[in-house]
Amino acid sequence: MDPATELARRHRLRWWEALPWVAALACFFAFPNYLAFGTQVLVTILFALSLDLVLGYAGIVTLGHAAFFGAGAYTVGMMAMHWGWNEPLSGLLAAALVAGAIGLASGLVLLRTHGLALLMLTLCTMALLEQAANMGAEWTGGFDGMPGLSFGKILGLFGFDVLYYKSQYLYALAVLLASFIVVRTLVYSSFGQSLTGVRENLLRMHAVGAPVRVRQVIAYTISAALAGVAGALFAQANGYVNLAVLGLERSAGVMIVLILGGYGRLYGAFVGALAYMLLEHVLAKAYPTAWQLGLGVTLVVVALFARDGVLGMVDALRRRWVGQMRGAGK
Amino acid sequence: MDLNSLISILLGGMAAGMVLFVVSVGLSVTMGLMGFVNLAHGSFAMLGGYAIVLSMKHWGLPFPAALLFGFVAVAAISVVFERLLYAPLYRARELDQVLLTIGLNFALIAAVTLGVGPETQTVQLPGWLSGQTDLGFMSYRTYSLALIVAGTVLMLALLFGFERTRIGARIRAAVDNRRMAQSMGVDVGRLFTLTFALGSGLAAMGGGLGAEILGLDPQYPFRYLVYFLIVVAVGGLGRISGVFFAAMLIGVLDFVLKIYFPKGGTLFIYALTLILLLARPQGLFGKKGL
Numbered sequence: 001m002d003p004a005t006e007l008a009r010r011h012r013l014r015w016w017e018a019l020p021w022v023a024a025l026a027c028f029f030a031f032p033n034y035l036a037f038g039t040q041v042l043v044t045i046l047f048a049l050s051l052d053l054v055l056g057y058a059g060i061v062t063l064g065h066a067a068f069f070g071a072g073a074y075t076v077g078m079m080a081m082h083w084g085w086n087e088p089l090s091g092l093l094a095a096a097l098v099a100g101a102i103g104l105a106s107g108l109v110l111l112r113t114h115g116l117a118l119l120m121l122t123l124c125t126m127a128l129l130e131q132a133a134n135m136g137a138e139w140t141g142g143f144d145g146m147p148g149l150s151f152g153k154i155l156g157l158f159g160f161d162v163l164y165y166k167s168q169y170l171y172a173l174a175v176l177l178a179s180f181i182v183v184r185t186l187v188y189s190s191f192g193q194s195l196t197g198v199r200e201n202l203l204r205m206h207a208v209g210a211p212v213r214v215r216q217v218i219a220y221t222i223s224a225a226l227a228g229v230a231g232a233l234f235a236q237a238n239g240y241v242n243l244a245v246l247g248l249e250r251s252a253g254v255m256i257v258l259i260l261g262g263y264g265r266l267y268g269a270f271v272g273a274l275a276y277m278l279l280e281h282v283l284a285k286a287y288p289t290a291w292q293l294g295l296g297v298t299l300v301v302v303a304l305f306a307r308d309g310v311l312g313m314v315d316a317l318r319r320r321w322v323g324q325m326r327g328a329g330k
Numbered sequence: 331m332d333l334n335s336l337i338s339i340l341l342g343g344m345a346a347g348m349v350l351f352v353v354s355v356g357l358s359v360t361m362g363l364m365g366f367v368n369l370a371h372g373s374f375a376m377l378g379g380y381a382i383v384l385s386m387k388h389w390g391l392p393f394p395a396a397l398l399f400g401f402v403a404v405a406a407i408s409v410v411f412e413r414l415l416y417a418p419l420y421r422a423r424e425l426d427q428v429l430l431t432i433g434l435n436f437a438l439i440a441a442v443t444l445g446v447g448p449e450t451q452t453v454q455l456p457g458w459l460s461g462q463t464d465l466g467f468m469s470y471r472t473y474s475l476a477l478i479v480a481g482t483v484l485m486l487a488l489l490f491g492f493e494r495t496r497i498g499a500r501i502r503a504a505v506d507n508r509r510m511a512q513s514m515g516v517d518v519g520r521l522f523t524l525t526f527a528l529g530s531g532l533a534a535m536g537g538g539l540g541a542e543i544l545g546l547d548p549q550y551p552f553r554y555l556v557y558f559l560i561v562v563a564v565g566g567l568g569r570i571s572g573v574f575f576a577a578m579l580i581g582v583l584d585f586v587l588k589i590y591f592p593k594g595g596t597l598f599i600y601a602l603t604l605i606l607l608l609a610r611p612q613g614l615f616g617k618k619g620l
Binding site: 055061063109110112113115116117119120121123124125127128131132134135137248249252255256259289290292293295296297298299300302303304307 | 415
């Protein structure tokens with residue numbers, strides 16, 4: 001296949017793209033006792049997907065992405081607690097708006113810098129929000145957060161069940177699917193192409209006259225809004241919000257998830273979140289310290305040898321395999 | 331507020347600032363030299379702190395000897411890390427460097443938790459450093475005063491080495507323009523290994539010196555990472571005097587804010603850093619952009 005046709009066909013749906021969704025539905029029926037865990041995985045996938053847009057496609061290295069996750073979680077939490085506004089879908093929308101607004105405002109000023117300054121600024125923005133949430137105890141519950149939030153029925157039909165996460169799981173899956181369609185459309189659009197251009201060669205994009213900063217700010221804002229939706233989902237599904245939603249560990253965690261899966265390739269978020277959380281679920285409870293050690297060593301190895309994550313390795317293996325087949329055919 | 335309490339607040343803040351300076355100065359120089367995003371610097375400080383506290387506890391080393399031991403041990407370990415792990419990533423993307431050093435943090439935190447235990451370590455100060463010293467008009471904690479004196483002496487020594495020796499000139503040249511320095515025959519790689527070892531050793535000493543103020547437990551690297559980075563960012567890359575003033579500023583500010591706004595004083599530090607970096611991305615005293 002020549003490169004031009006390949007480029008033109010890139011965005012077409014392939015048969016295997018239905019697999020994750022079928023698998024997610026199958027899990028719903030196969031593992032009714034693990035739906036709470038499944039919901040956390042779905043939320044993490046969405047969060048990692050939002051990071052993929054800025055980190056994987058726009059090439060913006062940020063350590064403060066949890067700021068938007070937290071903003072979304074606190075938005076629905078505070079609305080439910082203070083105004084009694086507990087309708088879930090409008091809550092998601094409000095979270096997206098608030099997180100997106102924060103993303104837009106911070107992106108406009110932050111993205112003028114790059115490198116270490118940008119890293120520091122994203123870190124400081126997140127720390128600032130975390131401290132603000134800690135300080136405004138009247139509104140945010142301070143250090144203890146907001147436990148025991150209750151939310152209304154989804155579409156007025158399906159209530160959240162605290163013990164069995166049935167409706168939470170399907171709700172999170174639906175929101176993830178909708179968000180995924182948005183992200184997929186976006187990255188295969190000409191906008192997404194120019195983002196990739198910015199990541200690959202900033203100077204050249206400037207040279208061809210592309211509005212680099214505008215594109216970056218737009219991507220940052222959309223990504224922030226999606227992260228806000230993920231945070232809101234987290235708050236609604238679990239019924240609580242605490243300071244941990246804004247911490248450095250959550251930011252670092254989601255970055256690790258995305259990079260382990262492979263960034264800049266849409267499905268990296270899925271593979272990374274599932275692999276990371278399964279391992280964490282099994283190992284972290286039994287051997288927390290060994291888990292941390294293993295995670296650290298894995299990251300070091302990934303940084304040194306496997307920079308494109310699991311999906312990158314799959315790609316490399318496939319290329320080698322296809323190459324061998326062709327070689328055998330000749 | 332009377333003068334004495336003002337002075338005592340200043341002294342307390344400066345003592346904390348000295349610890350920040352000793353830990354962060356190496357980070358500033360190594361980041362300036364190679365542009366390497368080293369988020370594991372706090373882990374070296376933690377390792378040093380443990381080496382110092384444990385060697386005092388188990389081997390009965392006196393405090394100054396333990397500090398020296400911590401310096402040498404961590405400097406040696408850091409050279410191994412630098413050659414094996416950091417060197418392959420000098421030209422890599424920033425993201426890979428972030429990933430590597432975050433991973434290193436996790437691994438070292440876990441290793442310390444496994445080897446020593448998760449509890450907080452306390453440093454046993456020798457008699458001549460504990461208690462109060464009479465300054466004539468007021469008395470103040472001896473250890474804080476000793477920290478201020480030691481930190482100032484160290485700053486002057488580093489400044490002298492940086493500004494007046496041949497190797498210091500090479501480092502400054504390489505920070506300002508690595509390629510140019512390289513083409514003039516400066517072996518930047520070896521220079522970097524040297525400064526990396528020195529910086530990590532200083533961080534180790536800072537970990538031991540600051541154990542009294544900052545505490546020492548396995549979560550140390552992540553808890554103070556933002557602080558060390560803020561000091562470097564505010565002070566500017568590769569500027570010893572800049573890092574010194576930034577550390578003093580942050581130390582005193584943090585001390586004052588903790589007294590008057592115990593709940594959320596750090597909010598102001600983050601906000602100030604944010605505003606400062608937006609206005610001057612190269613930091614207060616830096617020449618070169620971060």
